[in-house]
Amino acid sequence: MAEAKNWVFLFPIIAAIVLLISLLYPIMHIAINIPAIPLLIEGDLLPFGGGIVDELESYVAILPEAASLQTTFYWLGIVFMVFFILGALFLIISAIRVVSGNIELKKARKKWLRNGLSYIITELIFFYGMTFIVSYALEQMGLGIEIIFTMRLGMILIIVAGGILIFAYICAKIAG
Numbered sequence: 001m002a003e004a005k006n007w008v009f010l011f012p013i014i015a016a017i018v019l020l021i022s023l024l025y026p027i028m029h030i031a032i033n034i035p036a037i038p039l040l041i042e043g044d045l046l047p048f049g050g051g052i053v054d055e056l057e058s059y060v061a062i063l064p065e066a067a068s069l070q071t072t073f074y075w076l077g078i079v080f081m082v083f084f085i086l087g088a089l090f091l092i093i094s095a096i097r098v099v100s101g102n103i104e105l106k107k108a109r110k111k112w113l114r115n116g117l118s119y120i121i122t123e124l125i126f127f128y129g130m131t132f133i134v135s136y137a138l139e140q141m142g143l144g145i146e147i148i149f150t151m152r153l154g155m156i157l158i159i160v161a162g163g164i165l166i167f168a169y170i171c172a173k174i175a176g
Helices: 002-008 010-022 052-057 064-100 105-141 153-175
Strands: 028-034 039-045 146-151
Touching: 002 010, 002 153, 010 064, 010 105, 010 153, 039 052, 039 064, 052 064, 064 105, 064 153, 105 146, 105 153
Parallel strands: none
Antiparallel strands: 028 039, 028 146
């Protein structure tokens, strides 16, 4: 087990780097269609603002719903940013604790598996929740707004980071 901790700690660091890189890319593409008035607003959901948040700015005076959508997308980007910066920080701390011997590899690998699965499951639930639940809620409210979500590179990289953590668990299990 002593030899495994000398190299397996690299996987959570790689996953943390992938998480941080994912913040540079759009999380998802959002297209808002209002059939009552032929209007299509498109933009990307970015962690640091911009994208769809800026696109909705010019429609706030015309459509009262645009202001609430703008605020929602703004805070959603911030939540993504904070969540994954903290996740990357905790992964780096975990890797340092494994290599320094402050935590057993057996305990760390369980955390890596749990984090990897949670990244993948959370992203898929979030994406499909946004796709189906938001569309259904808007349909039930009768606002006449259709929102289409498309997964972008930022979200895909988060799923890749989860896969790297699961791979780290498998390597640590085999080596230990």
